Amino acid sequence: MPExxxxxxxNYLQKVLLEMxxxxxxxxxxxxxxxxxxxxxxxxxIPFELTRRGTIRATLKGRKSSPDRAVSAHLDTIGASVRAxxxxxxxxxxxxxxxxxxxxxxxxxxxFTDTGVLRGSVLPLMASGHAFNTAIDQxxxxxxxxxxxxxxxxxxxxxxxxxxxxxxxxxxxxxLPEFTESGHISARHLDDKAGVAALLASLKAVVExxxxxxxxxxxxxxITEETGSGAAAALPWDVSEFVGIDIAPVAPGQHSSEHAVxxxxxxxxxPYDYHLSRHLLKLAREYELPARRDLFRYYFSDAHSAITxxxxxRTALLAFGCDAxxxxxxxxxxxxxxxxxxxxxxxxxPPVFASDSQATGSSLESFSHQLEHDTxxxxxxxxxxxxxxxxxxx
Numbered sequence: 001m002p003e004x005x006x007x008x009x010x011n012y013l014q015k016v017l018l019e020m021x022x023x024x025x026x027x028x029x030x031x032x033x034x035x036x037x038x039x040x041x042x043x044x045x046i047p048f049e050l051t052r053r054g055t056i057r058a059t060l061k062g063r064k065s066s067p068d069r070a071v072s073a074h075l076d077t078i079g080a081s082v083r084a085x086x087x088x089x090x091x092x093x094x095x096x097x098x099x100x101x102x103x104x105x106x107x108x109x110x111x112f113t114d115t116g117v118l119r120g121s122v123l124p125l126m127a128s129g130h131a132f133n134t135a136i137d138q139x140x141x142x143x144x145x146x147x148x149x150x151x152x153x154x155x156x157x158x159x160x161x162x163x164x165x166x167x168x169x170x171x172x173x174x175x176l177p178e179f180t181e182s183g184h185i186s187a188r189h190l191d192d193k194a195g196v197a198a199l200l201a202s203l204k205a206v207v208e209x210x211x212x213x214x215x216x217x218x219x220x221x222x223i224t225e226e227t228g229s230g231a232a233a234a235l236p237w238d239v240s241e242f243v244g245i246d247i248a249p250v251a252p253g254q255h256s257s258e259h260a261v262x263x264x265x266x267x268x269x270x271p272y273d274y275h276l277s278r279h280l281l282k283l284a285r286e287y288e289l290p291a292r293r294d295l296f297r298y299y300f301s302d303a304h305s306a307i308t309x310x311x312x313x314r315t316a317l318l319a320f321g322c323d324a325x326x327x328x329x330x331x332x333x334x335x336x337x338x339x340x341x342x343x344x345x346x347x348x349x350p351p352v353f354a355s356d357s358q359a360t361g362s363s364l365e366s367f368s369h370q371l372e373h374d375t376x377x378x379x380x381x382x383x384x385x386x387x388x389x390x391x392x393x394x
Contacts, residue, residue: 005205005287005341005344005345005348006205006206006208006209006211006344007205007341008198008201008202008204008205008337008340008341008344009201009204009205010201010333010336010337010340012200012201012204013197013198013200013201013333013336013337013340014179014185014197014333016040016196016197016200016201017185017193017194017196017197017336018177018179019036020033020036020037020075020193020196020197021175021177021187021188021189021193022175023036024079024110024112024170024172025075025076025077025172025189026076026077026078026079026080026081026096026097026170026171026172026226027076027077027078027079027096027097027223027224027225027226027227028076028081028096028170028224028227029079029112029170029172030054030075030076030223031054033075033076034050034054034056034075034221034223037056037075037196037200037221038050038056040200041056041058041203041219044200044203044204044207045207046058046059046060046203046207046219047059048219051233051234053223053224054223055220055221055222055223055231055233055234056219056220056221057218057220057234057236058218058219058220058221059216059217059218060203060206060207060213060216060217060218060219060347061212061213061216062212062213062214062215062216062217063212063213063214063215064214064215064216065215065216066215066216066238067215067238067239067240067241067351067353067354067356068215068216068217068218068237068238068239068240069215069216069217069218069239069240069241069242069243069351070217070218070219070220070231070234070235070237070239070241070242070243071199071217071218071219071220071242071243071244071245071343071346071347072219072220072221072222072230072231072234072242072243072244072245072302072303072306073192073195073196073198073199073220073221073222073244073245073246073302074192074195074196074221074222074223074224074225074226074230074246074302075192075193075196075221075222075223076097076222076223076224076225076226076227077097077188077189077191077192077193077226078095078096078097078098078099078173078189078191078226078326079096079097079170079171079172079173080093080094080095080096080104080109080122080170080171080173081093081094081096081168081169081170081171082094082111082148082165082166082167082168082169082171083167084167085157085160085161085165085167086147086157087156087157088155088156089150089154089155089156089157089159089160090147090148090149090150090154091111091120091147091148091150091160091165092144092147092148093122093143093146093147093148093171094143095143096170096171096226096227097226097227097326098226098326099326099327100141100326100327101141101142101143101145101146102141102327103326103327103328104122104143104146104173105122105123105124105146106121106122106123107121107122107173107174108120108121108173108174109121109122109148109171109172109173109174110171110172110174111148111150111165111169111170111171112169112170112171112172113163113164113165113166113169114164114166114169115164116164118150118151118152118163118165119150119151120148120149120150120151120152121148121149121151122146122147122148122149122173123146123147123148123149124136124139124145124146125139125145125146125147126139148171150163150165173188173189174188175187175188175189176188176328183332183333183334184258184330184331184332184333185330185331185332185333185336186328186329186330187329188328188329189329190247190320190322190329190330190331191246191247191322191325191326191329192225192245192246192247194247194320194322194331194336195245195246195247195319195320195339196221196245197336198245198320198336198339198340198343199219199245199340199343201340202340202341202343202344202347203219203347205340205344206344206347206348211348213347213348214348214349214350214351215350215351216237217347218235218237218239220234220235220302222234222302225246225301225302225305228300228305229305230301230302230304230305230306231244231302231303231305231306231309232305232306232308232309233309234302234306235306235309235311235313239311239313240313240314240351240353240356241276241313241314241316241351241352241356242302242303242306242311242313242314242315242316243276243280243303243315243316243317243318243343243346244301244302244303244315244316244317244318245317245318245319245339245343246301246302246317246318246319247319247320247322247325247329248262248264248292248294248296248319248320248321248322249296249299249322249325250321250322250323251323251325254294254296255292255293255294255295256292256294256319256321256322257290257292257321257335258321258322258323258330258331258332258334258335259290259321259332259334259335259338260290260291260292260321260334260335260338261284261289261290261291261292261318261319261320261321261335261338261339261342262291262292262293262294262318262319262320262321263277263280263281263284263291263292263293263294263316263317263318263319264277264294264295264296264299264301264316264317264318264319265277265293265294265295266295266296267295267296267297267299267300267301267304267317268296268297268298268299268300268304269300269301269303269304269307269308272303272315272316272317273314273315273316274370275314275352275353275368275370276314276315276316276352277316279316279346279349279352280316280318280342280346281293283342283345283346283349284342284345286345287341287342287345289338289341289342289345290334290338291338291342292321294319301317303315303316303317314352314356318339318342318343318346319339320335320336320338320339321335322335353366353368355367
C-alpha cells in the first residue's frame with residue numbers, strides 16, 4: 001500500500017456545493033459563480049488568473065514545472081433564454097446547452113432582464129387538466145410546446161416589454177437541492193458543480209497537508225462546457241496531461257455507480273488516452289478507491305474541446321456517478337468522496353511519462369508502449385510469417 005493521501009474535508013465539499021447551487025450560472029451568465037470560486041481559491045492561497053470572459057486558470061506549484069498537468073471542471077450549467085414574447089404575455093424559450101424540455105416542464109425559474117430579476121414557471125402549452133383533460137397527454141415533448149408564465153401582471157406583449165423583458169434574456173432553473181441522511185444529494189445542476197466541489201475539496205486537502213506535488217498542476221474552471229468550447233483557450237502552459245472532471249450517467253447500459261468514481265474510456269469524441277486513463281485506474285487500485293470503467297455514447301467534455309483546439313496533450317476523464325443526468329440529478333457522497341480522493345492521488349502522483357516534457361521527440365526509445373512490442377505482434381498467431389509471404393511465387 002503506498003503512502004496515504006490527504007483526506008478530503010467532506011463537510012467543506014458539501015458546503016461549497018450547496019453554496020454554488022444557490023448561484024444561477026447557465027452558460028453565458030457565469031460572472032457570479034466565477035467570483036465565488038475565485039474567492040475559494042484565494043482562501044486556499046492558490047494563485048490564479050482570469051481570462052477575459054472568466055475562465056479561471058490556477059497554479060498549484062510542484063517541485064518541477066515540466067511536464068505539467070491540468071485538471072478541469074466547469075462552472076456553467078444548462079438553462080434557457082427568451083426566444084420570443086408571445087401576444088398573450090407568455091415567453092417562448094430556447095435551450096442553453098443540450099437537454100430535453102421534458103425536464104423543464106413544471107420548473108420554477110428566474111428570468112434575468114437588463115434591469116432586474118423576475119420569477120416564473122415553465123409549463124406545457126396545455127397546462128390545465130380541468131380545461132384540456134387527456135389532450136395534455138398527447139402533446140409532443142419539445143421546446144416548441146412549453147412556455148414561461150411570469151409571476152407578474154403580464155397578459156400582453158406590451159406588458160412584458162414594460163417589465164423590461166427582452167429577447168435573449170437568461171432563464172435559470174431552480175436547483176431544488178436536498179441532502180439526505182442516507183448520503184444522497186439531489187439537485188439540478190450537479191453537472192458540474194458537484195465536480196467543482198470535489199476538486200476544491202481535493203485542492204484544500206493538498207494545501208492543508210503541506211504535501212507538494214511532484215510537478216505543477218493547473219486547476220481550471222471553465223465557463224462554456226455545456227455549449228462545447230469549454231477548455232479550448234484555457235491552456236497557456238505546456239501541459240502534457242489533461243484530466244477533465246464531469247458527470248457519469250448512471251442508467252441501463254452504463255457501468256457507472258452513485259457510489260464510485262468513473263474513469264471514462266471513451267465518449268462521443270472517441271477514446272481517451274490509453275496511458276493516462278490506466279494511470280488513474282492504477283491509482284484507484286493502489287489506494288483502494290471504488291472505481292468503474294465506463295463508456296459514454298452521447299457525451300463531450302472539456303478534454304474534447306482542448307484537443308479540438310489543437311493542443312497535443314494526453315486526456316482522461318474522471319466523473320462522479322449520477323442518476324438522471326441533465327434532469328433531476330442525484331448522486332451520493334460516496335461518489336464525490338471517491339472522486340476527490342482520486343484527484344488528490346493524481347495531483348500528488350508522478351507524470352505518466354517524464355519524456356512528455358518535450359513536445360516532440362526524434363527517438364523511438366522514449367516513445368510509449370501500449371503493449372510490449374513483441375507481445376502485441378505475436379497476439380494473433382493466424383498472421384503468417386513475413387517470410388512465407390515473400391517466398392517463391394509459382
